[in-house]
Amino acid sequence: MNLDASHLLGYAEKYGTPLYIYDGNAILGQIHKLKSWFPIPEFRVHFAMKALTNRNVLKLVNSTGCGFDTVSIEEMQIALSSGVDPADVNFTPSGAEREEYLFAIEHGIGLHVDNLDMLEFIAKNKPGAEVILRFNPAIRAGGHHQLQVGDEDSKFGLNVRETEVIADYVRRLDVKVVGVHIHVGSDISTVEKYFEAFEFLLQKAHEFRKDLRYINFGGGYKVAYKPGDHETDMHELGRMVTERFIRFQETHHQPMQLIMEPGKFLVGQAGVFLTQATTVKHFRKRSIAYVNSGFNHLIRPMYYGAYHRIENLSRPGAEKDQYHIVGYLCETDTFSSNQEVAEIHPGDILAFYNAGAYCYMMASNYNSRVRPAEILVKDGKDYLIRRRETLQDMLATEVDAGI
Numbered sequence: 011m012n013l014d015a016s017h018l019l020g021y022a023e024k025y026g027t028p029l030y031i032y033d034g035n036a037i038l039g040q041i042h043k044l045k046s047w048f049p050i051p052e053f054r055v056h057f058a059m060k061a062l063t064n065r066n067v068l069k070l071v072n073s074t075g076c077g078f079d080t081v082s083i084e085e086m087q088i089a090l091s092s093g094v095d096p097a098d099v100n101f102t103p104s105g106a107e108r109e110e111y112l113f114a115i116e117h118g119i120g121l122h123v124d125n126l127d128m129l130e131f132i133a134k135n136k137p138g139a140e141v142i143l144r145f146n147p148a149i150r151a152g153g154h155h156q157l158q159v160g161d162e163d164s165k166f167g168l169n170v171r172e173t174e175v176i177a178d179y180v181r182r183l184d185v186k187v188v189g190v191h192i193h194v195g196s197d198i199s200t201v202e203k204y205f206e207a208f209e210f211l212l213q214k215a216h217e218f219r220k221d222l223r224y225i226n227f228g229g230g231y232k233v234a235y236k237p238g239d240h241e242t243d244m245h246e247l248g249r250m251v252t253e254r255f256i257r258f259q260e261t262h263h264q265p266m267q268l269i270m271e272p273g274k275f276l277v278g279q280a281g282v283f284l285t286q287a288t289t290v291k292h293f294r295k296r297s298i299a300y301v302n303s304g305f306n307h308l309i310r311p312m313y314y315g316a317y318h319r320i321e322n323l324s325r326p327g328a329e330k331d332q333y334h335i336v337g338y339l340c341e342t343d344t345f346s347s348n349q350e351v352a353e354i355h356p357g358d359i360l361a362f363y364n365a366g367a368y369c370y371m372m373a374s375n376y377n378s379r380v381r382p383a384e385i386l387v388k389d390g391k392d393y394l395i396r397r398r399e400t401l402q403d404m405l406a407t408e409v410d411a412g413i
């Protein structure tokens with residue numbers, strides 16, 4: 011995030027709060043870095059668009075040659091309507107409906123398959139279909155336990171203990187395995203865990219090598235949430251994976267693409283969420299600052315304990331104090347406990363950093379509150395990319411049953 015406090019305050023003034031702001035240049039910078047760390051001609055980045063699906067952002071990402079990873083029929087439709095080539099889109103759902111796969115087949119989208127029922131369905135409906143097998147690597151890693159999806163009993167991926175059964179299905183059914191895929195989890199900071207997972211992936215690639223073209227390493231790369239925080243050493247990971255991938259290709263004499271599916275790494279740090287303080291209460295042991303938002307707009311702290319650094323943009327030089335920063339919802343609604351923030355007064359504008367990934371996307375209308383606006387800033391220019399919701403938007407799907 012390269013936007014300074016005076017710019018952010020200007021946007022709060024112009025567009026109102028609560029407001030999501032994305033720094034387009036920061037997103038482009040992340041893509042550029044990633045490509046430079048994996049200097050493999052066949053390296054491809056597929057943005058895990060569930061992190062942020064605004065089509066203005068998708069177009070920006072796609073303009074650099076990146077494709078998209080999608081998880082629902084709606085995400086596929088959003089991706090296609092952003093103008094991306096369907097060949098650059100993959101579908102990696104968890105327990106999706108058959109109609110969704112039919113849509114993917116019809117539009118030539120890459121089919122990631124994580125269960126044998128769907129493999130049979132695909133073979134029946136599109137004989138000769140090209141599929142990518144998503145394996146469960148049986149590796150537990152990631153940040154909060156809700157972000158760890160790669161362990162043996164998780165719901166994600168084909169069961170690694172059934173590799174023989176899977177191979178049997180592949181032999182019996184009219185499908186072509188053109189790729190293997192894993193996604194271990196999110197917020198994984200240790201390069202060693204990734205490398206262990208990569209070795210697993212290459213093992214599967216070897217076992218299913220006959221028609222293989224894609225080796226997909228998923229996402230989950232951790233970014234820093236505060237100064238000094240752990241993050242995945244992508245430079246080192248890039249070095250190790252590049253070297254290993256080139257060796258693997260040399261022994262297999264087959265052209266293969268290496269694909270990564272980062273979500274948070276591309277857009278997490280490029281986003282900031284602005285709110286306004288509504289009141290401040292001072293108790294004997296703590297001060298509580300209330301803002302004009304809640305977990306209806308930014309659920310990550312309440313959902314899985316995510317940390318968002320908070321800054322009082324209105325009083326940069328003021329003395330700092332420990333605050334509980336809370337939302338306006340009518341239950342526990344805590345954004346942050348005991349965070350050091352410059353003295354807060356009603357009306358001050360507070361910035362929540364690292365708010366680009368899984369923030370707006372998880373927003374809801376709980377307490378019948380409308381969702382915020384989103385803006386994108388690129389080369390110093392600000393663009394409204396989603397207007398603030400209205401009560402009419404919220405009520406549009408309600409049907410008067412005449413009761």
Ligand SMILES: Cc1ncc(COP(=O)(O)O)c(C=O)c1O
Pocket residue numbers: 058061079102193195196197228229230231271272273274275367
């Ligand atoms: C299959 C898959 N790929 C990629 C990602 C992106 O993860 P992250 O945003 O942590 O990079 C996810 C996130 O849930 C995912 O499920």
